Amino acid sequence: MQKYTLNALLAIGAISLVTMAHFDAMDLYVQSVIMLMGINIILATSLNLVNGYMGEFSCGHAGFMCVGAYVSSVLSVLFFAKDKIFGVALFDPCYGLWFFPLIILLGGVAAALTGLIVALPSFKTRGDYLAIITLAVNYMVISAIENISVIGGPRGFSGMKRVINSMSDVIELPWMMIWVVLGTIFSVWILRRFVASTYGKGIVAISQDEVAAEIMSVNTNKMKLIAFMLSSGVAGIAGGLFAHAYGYINPQSFNILRSTEVMVMVYLGGMGSMSGAVLAAVLFTLLVEALRFVIPELDGLMHSIGMLPDSYEISQVWKWVIIPLILILLMQFRPEGILGNKELGDVFPRLKKFYKFK
Amino acid sequence: MALLEIKGLTQRFGGLQAVSDFNVCIEEGSLVGLIGPNGAGKTTIFNLTSGFYQPSEGTISLGGKNTAGKKPHQVTAMGVARTFQNIRLWHDMSVLDNIRIAQHYRLGYSLWDCFARTKTYDKAERKIESIARDLLEAMDLSGYADELPNNLPYGLQRRVEIARAMSIQPKLLLLDEPAAGLNSSDVEGLIKLVQWIHREFDITIWMIEHQMKVVMTLCSEIKVIDFGATIAEGGPEEIQANPKVIKAYLGDENI
Numbered sequence: 001m002q003k004y005t006l007n008a009l010l011a012i013g014a015i016s017l018v019t020m021a022h023f024d025a026m027d028l029y030v031q032s033v034i035m036l037m038g039i040n041i042i043l044a045t046s047l048n049l050v051n052g053y054m055g056e057f058s059c060g061h062a063g064f065m066c067v068g069a070y071v072s073s074v075l076s077v078l079f080f081a082k083d084k085i086f087g088v089a090l091f092d093p094c095y096g097l098w099f100f101p102l103i104i105l106l107g108g109v110a111a112a113l114t115g116l117i118v119a120l121p122s123f124k125t126r127g128d129y130l131a132i133i134t135l136a137v138n139y140m141v142i143s144a145i146e147n148i149s150v151i152g153g154p155r156g157f158s159g160m161k162r163v164i165n166s167m168s169d170v171i172e173l174p175w176m177m178i179w180v181v182l183g184t185i186f187s188v189w190i191l192r193r194f195v196a197s198t199y200g201k202g203i204v205a206i207s208q209d210e211v212a213a214e215i216m217s218v219n220t221n222k223m224k225l226i227a228f229m230l231s232s233g234v235a236g237i238a239g240g241l242f243a244h245a246y247g248y249i250n251p252q253s254f255n256i257l258r259s260t261e262v263m264v265m266v267y268l269g270g271m272g273s274m275s276g277a278v279l280a281a282v283l284f285t286l287l288v289e290a291l292r293f294v295i296p297e298l299d300g301l302m303h304s305i306g307m308l309p310d311s312y313e314i315s316q317v318w319k320w321v322i323i324p325l326i327l328i329l330l331m332q333f334r335p336e337g338i339l340g341n342k343e344l345g346d347v348f349p350r351l352k353k354f355y356k357f358k
Numbered sequence: 359m360a361l362l363e364i365k366g367l368t369q370r371f372g373g374l375q376a377v378s379d380f381n382v383c384i385e386e387g388s389l390v391g392l393i394g395p396n397g398a399g400k401t402t403i404f405n406l407t408s409g410f411y412q413p414s415e416g417t418i419s420l421g422g423k424n425t426a427g428k429k430p431h432q433v434t435a436m437g438v439a440r441t442f443q444n445i446r447l448w449h450d451m452s453v454l455d456n457i458r459i460a461q462h463y464r465l466g467y468s469l470w471d472c473f474a475r476t477k478t479y480d481k482a483e484r485k486i487e488s489i490a491r492d493l494l495e496a497m498d499l500s501g502y503a504d505e506l507p508n509n510l511p512y513g514l515q516r517r518v519e520i521a522r523a524m525s526i527q528p529k530l531l532l533l534d535e536p537a538a539g540l541n542s543s544d545v546e547g548l549i550k551l552v553q554w555i556h557r558e559f560d561i562t563i564w565m566i567e568h569q570m571k572v573v574m575t576l577c578s579e580i581k582v583i584d585f586g587a588t589i590a591e592g593g594p595e596e597i598q599a600n601p602k603v604i605k606a607y608l609g610d611e612n613i
Contacts, residue, residue: 190473193472193473193475194469194472194473197472197479197483198458198459198461198462198465198483198486199462199465199467199469199472200472201451201455201458201459202459202462204448204450204451204459205448205451205459208448208449208450208451209446209447209448209449211410211446212442212446212447212448213448213459214410214429214430214431215408215410215430215431215434215440216431216434216439216459216460216462216522216523216526217431217434217435217460217461217462217463217526218431218459218462219429219431219462219463220431221429226469341450
């Protein structure tokens with residue numbers, strides 16, 4: 001019984017989301033927020049693998065997302081859509097539906113291979129120095145793509161919407177919502193299975209005492225390679241979904257600012273906690289969206305009580321003051337994040353009666 | 359047959375010769391001690407044996423196989439387990455997890471099994487868990503399986519560290535100052551524990567120890583080194599009477 005509760009709950013949640021999207025019970029804005037939430041969950045949990053479980057500091061996560069986004073977008077447009085540069089679709093667009101998961105996975109594989117650029121130096125360096133390498137990788141990826149004019153360079157790349165639309169021509173369903181929900185469940189599921197196994201716990205041993213891990217028969221280099229490649233590969237999946245959900249990407253949407261956003265989610269949720277990362281990704285997305293409405297309200301309020309001169313307006317840029325401020329407050333008052341390194345089931349032991357992971 | 363054979367082992371760190379021309383031949387099933395004043399190079403020898411350093415010169419062979427060029431985790435997989443002078447448990451993991459992870463080299467399943475949760479995975483995880491539980495039971499630690507090592511008293515942490523090393527199912531166990539920081543009743547317990555492990559698991563133990571009581575009761579043979587060079591070897595009584603050893607520890611009498 002317990003074995004199925006979580007799966008059943010997930011299935012019900014996923015189906016209700018898709019049905020609501022299908023019958024227009026949610027407007028497009030709400031749908032896009034939910035999709036962003038899913039993508040953020042994937043990003044936060046995958047970064048948590050490196051920053052939380054393995055105790056390294058990767059601050060270039062958006063770089064891997066970027067690789068996944070570009071590779072899967074180029075492939076899907078090349079294969080299944082008519083494009084100005086790539087010409088007619090190589091295959092009949094109606095197959096796009098069946099090969100889409102494969103394309104997203106290929107984006108993930110490309111991102112995982114990019115992850116090697118970080119994984120290989122991590123054999124010799126760690127800590128701050130490795131953090132600088134991850135930052136460098138983020139910039140390398142962005143400037144490489146900015147200089148490839150075939151895929152739009154700094155102007156960005158689009159056309160993915162056509163692929164999604166041709167899916168709806170085959171079967172009329174909110175496909176993007178379905179892919180994001182499936183992608184999120186898949187990503188969290190493999191990450192969770194990895195860290196819950198004795199195999200995967202080897203990376204936790206590395207974070208706590210690398211020397212002891214190596215001496216106690218953990219192949220630390222192999223584990224680091226797996227952790228970095230898995231983390232960046234899953235980020236690539238998130239990138240592919242992001243690109244197709246929005247239909248347009250440009251290199252600058254994967255810059256350090258997005259990496260920071262993901263890091264905030266990980267630290268908000270708690271290092272080394274899967275459920276914490278999921279929870280934080282949901283809360284963070286809601287917070288960012290709420291600020292969209294709160295900031296104009298705040299602006300109106302400040303003007304009406306005369307605290308601000310008429311010439312000044314609080315703009316959306318203030319988001320980037322408020323979010324870091326939240327991070328500072330968090331580090332002051334609860335440095336271990338919402339859940340610390342515990343899972344939801346450890347914090348509320350009663351929950352454990354209702355579900356069981358495998 | 360000799361389980362561990364070290365020949366002409368020399369280790370230099372820049373200009374410093376930490377170990378020079380060290381030879382030892384440890385027979386299977388013996389319990390041997392390695393003593394010497396601080397900075398004599400004892401831990402360096404252990405680090406070399408466990409593959410943490412690559413020797414500048416000399417060979418280390420384990421059961422006839424040379425360990426040169428092997429990574430520490432590969433040497434461990436060949437059957438060498440060790441403990442550390444200052445306890446190095448994974449502090450934010452339960453005692454049980456500590457013991458499970460130390461079996462990493464013989465998990466017996468691949469990454470794919472881990473994602474797909476195949477039968478191989480289930481079987482392997484069950485086996486690892488049962489080995490870990492049995493070991494905790496045998497070492498009188500089963501009550502602490504879910505505790506974090508940090509919350510245990512120092513003596514118990516030592517015991518957990520030895521249990522973790524034993525979970526590798528080694529042929530050779532290296533104990534680096536197991537009695538350091540223990541009070542006298544813990545030391546009694548440790549002596550009994552080491553004797554029990556030696557008998558029960560039928561393994562070879564090589565230990566570094568400063569407390570003479572421990573070394574003299576446990577070891578049948580002792581090697582003394584100073585400044586990286588061997589100065590004496592023999593049974594406990596011989597060592598205690600050896601003037602060179604007394605000189606190394608207490609200094610020259612006519613200063």
